[in-house]
Amino acid sequence: MARKSSATRQAVVTISAWTVGLVIFFPILWIIVLSFKSEGDAIGTPLAVLTSAWTLDSYVEVQERSNYLRHFWNSVVLSLGSTLIALAIAIPAAWAMAFAPGRRTKDLLMWMLSTKMMPAVGVLVPMYLLFRDFGLLDTRVGLVGVLTLINLPIVIWMLYTYFKEIPGEILEAARMDGAGLRAEILYILTPMAVPGIASTLLLNVILAWNEAFWTLQLTTSKAAPLTQFIASYSSPEGLFYAKLSAASTMAIAPILILGWFSQKQLVRGLTFGAVK
Amino acid sequence: MATKHSRMAARLMVSPAVILLFLWMIVPLGMTLYFSLLRYNLLMPGMESWAGLDNYRYFIGQSAFWQALGNTLALVGGVLAITVLGGIALALLLDQPFKGQGVVRVLVIAPFFVMPTVSALVWKNMLMNPVNGIFAHIAKALGLQPFDFLAHAPLASIIVIVAWSWLPFATLILLTALQSLDREQMEAAEMDGANWLNRFLYLTLPHLTRSITVVVLIQTIFLLSVFAEILVTTNGGPGTASTNLPYLVYAQSLLNFDVGGGSAGGIVAVILANIVAVFLMRMIGKNLET
Numbered sequence: 001m002a003r004k005s006s007a008t009r010q011a012v013v014t015i016s017a018w019t020v021g022l023v024i025f026f027p028i029l030w031i032i033v034l035s036f037k038s039e040g041d042a043i044g045t046p047l048a049v050l051t052s053a054w055t056l057d058s059y060v061e062v063q064e065r066s067n068y069l070r071h072f073w074n075s076v077v078l079s080l081g082s083t084l085i086a087l088a089i090a091i092p093a094a095w096a097m098a099f100a101p102g103r104r105t106k107d108l109l110m111w112m113l114s115t116k117m118m119p120a121v122g123v124l125v126p127m128y129l130l131f132r133d134f135g136l137l138d139t140r141v142g143l144v145g146v147l148t149l150i151n152l153p154i155v156i157w158m159l160y161t162y163f164k165e166i167p168g169e170i171l172e173a174a175r176m177d178g179a180g181l182r183a184e185i186l187y188i189l190t191p192m193a194v195p196g197i198a199s200t201l202l203l204n205v206i207l208a209w210n211e212a213f214w215t216l217q218l219t220t221s222k223a224a225p226l227t228q229f230i231a232s233y234s235s236p237e238g239l240f241y242a243k244l245s246a247a248s249t250m251a252i253a254p255i256l257i258l259g260w261f262s263q264k265q266l267v268r269g270l271t272f273g274a275v276k
Numbered sequence: 277m278a279t280k281h282s283r284m285a286a287r288l289m290v291s292p293a294v295i296l297l298f299l300w301m302i303v304p305l306g307m308t309l310y311f312s313l314l315r316y317n318l319l320m321p322g323m324e325s326w327a328g329l330d331n332y333r334y335f336i337g338q339s340a341f342w343q344a345l346g347n348t349l350a351l352v353g354g355v356l357a358i359t360v361l362g363g364i365a366l367a368l369l370l371d372q373p374f375k376g377q378g379v380v381r382v383l384v385i386a387p388f389f390v391m392p393t394v395s396a397l398v399w400k401n402m403l404m405n406p407v408n409g410i411f412a413h414i415a416k417a418l419g420l421q422p423f424d425f426l427a428h429a430p431l432a433s434i435i436v437i438v439a440w441s442w443l444p445f446a447t448l449i450l451l452t453a454l455q456s457l458d459r460e461q462m463e464a465a466e467m468d469g470a471n472w473l474n475r476f477l478y479l480t481l482p483h484l485t486r487s488i489t490v491v492v493l494i495q496t497i498f499l500l501s502v503f504a505e506i507l508v509t510t511n512g513g514p515g516t517a518s519t520n521l522p523y524l525v526y527a528q529s530l531l532n533f534d535v536g537g538g539s540a541g542g543i544v545a546v547i548l549a550n551i552v553a554v555f556l557m558r559m560i561g562k563n564l565e566t
Binding site: 010013014016017018020021022024025027028030031034043045046089090092093095096097099100102108110112114115116117118119120121122123124125126127128129130149152153156206209210212213216217226227228230231233234241244245248251252255256258259260263264266267270271275 | 282283285286287289290292293294296297300301303304305307308311366369370372373374375376377379380381382383384385386387388389390391392393394395397398399400401402403408410413417440443444445448449452453486487490494497500501503504507508509521522525526529530535538539541542543545546549550553557
């Protein structure tokens with residue numbers, strides 16, 4: 001703003017913004033703190049917690065007791081696997097809709113979005129029975145399939161809005177110069193489409209990583225990702241605050257970091273291109 | 277110009293996605309519809325028989341259904357109210373220039389990336405626990421009686437937990453929208469003597485309408501199916517005090533093994549979601565046609 005804001009106003013804004021930010025972030029900050037404490041110290045008053053000794057014991061114990069790494073690996077496989085498959089299906093579709101739109105392309109896109117409106121519980125029973133009958137319960141293959149399908153509409157929409165922004169004149173120019181379809185895709189469109197594809201990938205990995213309906217319903221242990229692993233702490237025995245904190249910190253850290261990098265894409269992706 | 281050849285290619289490229297999504301919509305939903313008309317219990321395999329609309333009568337007839345319906349609406353409405361109002365306030369605040377803007381923005385956005393089971397368990401144990409939670413410690417320090425949030429106000433507590441997860445989303449979108457507001461127009465209004473409230477009501481708010489619509493639409497889609505937060509905090513209880521429709525369907529079909537009743541519930545949930553969706557799509561349609 002061109003107007004000179006007074007120093008008091010500046011101070012008020014700074015203090016209130018920082019206060020609000022810290023209050024909102026506090027639960028996350030607190031589990032990070034508790035994860036470095038012993039179980040006995042973790043249940044003390046906040047002041048006692050802060051002044052007690054720091055330790056890495058909880059992290060060691062979480063790994064030993066519940067095999068954290070296996071669940072972490074499951075999360076990686078599920079989120080990355082479902083995202084890559086969704087991209088493989090969505091890229092050609094979004095491409096065709098963006099560069100060779102027909103009369104019904106808009107309707108098709110709206111219909112795809114509407115499949116997202118179907119609540120998951122509406123198909124919980126048949127999905128559970130199908131999984132049971134095909135031996136897919138608690139397998140990564142089955143879950144990758146479901147995660148691919150639930151995120152496919154978002155992936156197509158995101159890619160579509162990105163591809164839409166690639167100017168069509170470039171293609172025409174290339175065609176005039178005699179570029180074939182292969183050259184067109186390889187040398188012109190791919191380099192221009194890569195950033196959009198990358199942000200779609202990022203956002204979708206985040207969504208799949210945090211998905212907590214199907215992962216809870218269809219896995220128990222073998223294929224269980226971190227969402228299910230953390231849920232197993234809901235009926236714990238004995239003292240568990242420090243261990244729960246350590247497990248939680250490890251479960252959210254990778255995605256928190258990815259997420260901070262993807263703020264801009266997040267807005268655009270989750271609003272289906274309506275807000276940029 | 278698209279040739280006949282390239283039209284064919286385009287169709288070929290779109291079809292895998294369309295076929296998959298179509299199957300994903302039609303097959304399980306068709307099965308749910310079919311099961312909902314059967315007397316079908318997982319504990320008695322091979323005893324399936326035609327039930328007509330009995331399952332629907334039973335599902336809608338139980339008092340838990342009406343409570344779950346009310347809870348679902350309260351959850352969606354409550355979280356929407358908190359996140360939209362809070363999101364506008366936060367976006368206005370974070371849009372001001374101040375020291376450490378980038379850092380605060382990152383702090384505010386963080387909860388969105390926390391998986392639902394983690395946020396629910398952290399709130400349940402570290403914050404709301406009546407013995408060891410932070411709120412209890414604060415209450416004791418002030419000489420007050422600690423309050424058992426999840427036992428005495430389960431639905432309100434869950435609303436707070438879910439709102440915490442979604443506030444960043446609303447804030448981020450509204451903030452993005454605010455940043456595209458025409459600054460010169462703002463300054464002109466200020467020079468003309470429009471006070472802060474009038475500038476907000478007649479410039480900022482109309483500018484944000486579209487983004488608010490989008491926030492409401494997208495959050496509603498996700499909020500109608502809140503599940504993990506309820507599963508790990510209250511299990512829908514005490515009684516059915518914090519049971520929403522998804523949780524009721526889950527309890528009916530996978531805890532009571534009543535496939536028929538659960539499927540009827542699933543169909544009811546789909547119908548309700550569609551009613552909401554029609555309203556929302558109409559609203560969105562109006563707002564996005566610009």
